[in-house]
Amino acid sequence: MKPQEYQALVKENQPPRAIGKNVFLAFLVGGAISAVGQLVLEFVSGVERTTDEAAAVTLAIMILLGSVLTGLGVYDKIAEKGGAGAAVPITGFSNTVTAAAMEFRREGFILGMGAKMFVIAGPVLVYGILSGFTVALIKAVVLGYF
Amino acid sequence: MAANQVGRQTITFGILPRLVSMHTIVGTLEGKGPYGGYFHEVLEDDLLGQKTAEKAERQILENAVNEALRKGGLVPQDVQYYISGDLLNQVISAVFSARSLGVPFLGIFSACGTFAQGLGLASIMLQGGFADKVMVATSSHYQTAERQYRYPIELNIQHVPTNQHTVTGAGACVLATEGEGPKITHATFGKVVDMGLKNPNDMGSAMAPAAFATLEQHVQDTGRPPDYYDLILTGDLGRQGLKMLHVIAEKKGFALGSNLQDGGALIYGNDPKVGAGASGAACSAVMTLGFVATQLYQGKLQKVLLIGTGALLNQLTIQQGDSIPTVAHAVAIEA
Numbered sequence: 001m002k003p004q005e006y007q008a009l010v011k012e013n014q015p016p017r018a019i020g021k022n023v024f025l026a027f028l029v030g031g032a033i034s035a036v037g038q039l040v041l042e043f044v045s046g047v048e049r050t051t052d053e054a055a056a057v058t059l060a061i062m063i064l065l066g067s068v069l070t071g072l073g074v075y076d077k078i079a080e081k082g083g084a085g086a087a088v089p090i091t092g093f094s095n096t097v098t099a100a101a102m103e104f105r106r107e108g109f110i111l112g113m114g115a116k117m118f119v120i121a122g123p124v125l126v127y128g129i130l131s132g133f134t135v136a137l138i139k140a141v142v143l144g145y146f
Numbered sequence: 147m148a149a150n151q152v153g154r155q156t157i158t159f160g161i162l163p164r165l166v167s168m169h170t171i172v173g174t175l176e177g178k179g180p181y182g183g184y185f186h187e188v189l190e191d192d193l194l195g196q197k198t199a200e201k202a203e204r205q206i207l208e209n210a211v212n213e214a215l216r217k218g219g220l221v222p223q224d225v226q227y228y229i230s231g232d233l234l235n236q237v238i239s240a241v242f243s244a245r246s247l248g249v250p251f252l253g254i255f256s257a258c259g260t261f262a263q264g265l266g267l268a269s270i271m272l273q274g275g276f277a278d279k280v281m282v283a284t285s286s287h288y289q290t291a292e293r294q295y296r297y298p299i300e301l302n303i304q305h306v307p308t309n310q311h312t313v314t315g316a317g318a319c320v321l322a323t324e325g326e327g328p329k330i331t332h333a334t335f336g337k338v339v340d341m342g343l344k345n346p347n348d349m350g351s352a353m354a355p356a357a358f359a360t361l362e363q364h365v366q367d368t369g370r371p372p373d374y375y376d377l378i379l380t381g382d383l384g385r386q387g388l389k390m391l392h393v394i395a396e397k398k399g400f401a402l403g404s405n406l407q408d409g410g411a412l413i414y415g416n417d418p419k420v421g422a423g424a425s426g427a428a429c430s431a432v433m434t435l436g437f438v439a440t441q442l443y444q445g446k447l448q449k450v451l452l453i454g455t456g457a458l459l460n461q462l463t464i465q466q467g468d469s470i471p472t473v474a475h476a477v478a479i480e481a
Binding site: 001003004006007009010013014015017022070071073075076078079080081082083084086087092095096098099100102103104106120 | 293302389
């Protein structure tokens with residue numbers, strides 16, 4: 001049997017992914033996390049003076065929440081059901097950093113946790129900053145700031 | 147052709163090396179599965195109170211080795227060689243267990259097919275008159291395998307149905323020229339097979355062609371049809387790999403009997419949380435020494451062919467776009 005022939009057979013015989021169910025669960029989980037974020041924002045808006053400050057505090061609280069749920073071993077179970085609904089919100093980003101920190105803590109604080117904390121989250125930061133910079137640059141050129 | 151060769155890839159052991167003493171240890175999840183009762187020891191804590199999973203894995207392996215010796219009424223000096231392997235880089239669990247055992251050590255690697263390779267090599271040493279007792283042991287641990295091959299344990303990952311869950315556990319046995327126990331009659335060592343598959347989340351499909359190649363070769367070399375055996379236990383293709391093995395056999399017009407089972411597909415039963423089933427160097431060891439050996443002792447099985455399958459990938463080659471080389475080694479065991 002040729003490799004190509006076998007690869008085609010493997011493709012034909014893959015178990016079906018429950019896409020409809022996954023999308024629905026991602027919608028529910030992502031929506032629930034966002035709703036919690038909205039509640040926090042509503043509460044914080046009453047305390048902070050400006051919307052920007054309220055948004056920043058809300059993000060910090062959601063990051064803390066994601067981190068604590070990861071530490072309790074709950075977040076990966078939410079993600080197993082919720083998929084992208086759990087990965088995309090900022091709680092998911094918090095999870096990637098905390099999970100790596102917990103995992104590599106065993107190799108020490110410097111070469112373990114310190115060096116590898118961003119091993120999963122790193123690309124998000126690198127390309128997030130890069131794309132943010134690019135978009136800002138285009139905006140500056142288009143609006144004639146230079 | 148050499149005296150003990152049968153066909154192109156199979157060898158036979160006239161002295162019939164025996165599995166005289168054995169011990170299996172599994173983690174909590176494996177213990178809860180339908181085969182839990184067959185294993186000699188089920189852990190209550192997969193970390194054994196150790197600080198790291200790596201330390202826990204080597205402790206599990208050492209415990210299995212020590213128990214296998216104790217049950218056989220043996221001390222380490224009674225064994226001439228220790229053949230061992232695991233999934234971690236530099237087969238490090240095996241290395242540490244060998245440090246404790248203090249017996250000449252041969253570290254081996256065929257990923258999840260390591261145990262079958264070890265049984266074959268130990269049998270060669272006994273047949274050749276180079277030893278009269280050889281210890282063979284393998285281990286794996288879900289947490290150590292996850293971190294080396296995949297992601298941090300707590301990461302937000304949604305597993306796909308073809309994922310396989312690494313068995314936490316270890317199996318150790320003493321093979322000897324004399325004594326009572328199941329006999330090793332043949333071994334068929336496999337070639338490395340690579341059908342160009344690159345998905346590390348579907349190792350079963352990658353390994354199925356290797357399992358088929360070794361099975362076909364064994365049948366051709368020995369003239370034994372597949373139904374000669376009461377059980378052909380592949381391990382560990384998982385449900386997806388087992389399905390692909392049937393697909394390949396059908397394409398080739400090769401009759402697979404109903405006696406074909408897969409250790410990876412069996413060990414967790416139908417638990418949906420583990421995807422396509424189990425993998426890990428401990429999987430075929432604990433299924434062979436726990437389940438198969440018990441059935442052989444009880445006379446429920448007479449002839450068994452173990453086909454240990456291994457996906458020989460590492461994280462670097464996967465990231466660099468290489469496909470997954472695989473191998474399968476078969477060992478025939480009789481009551």
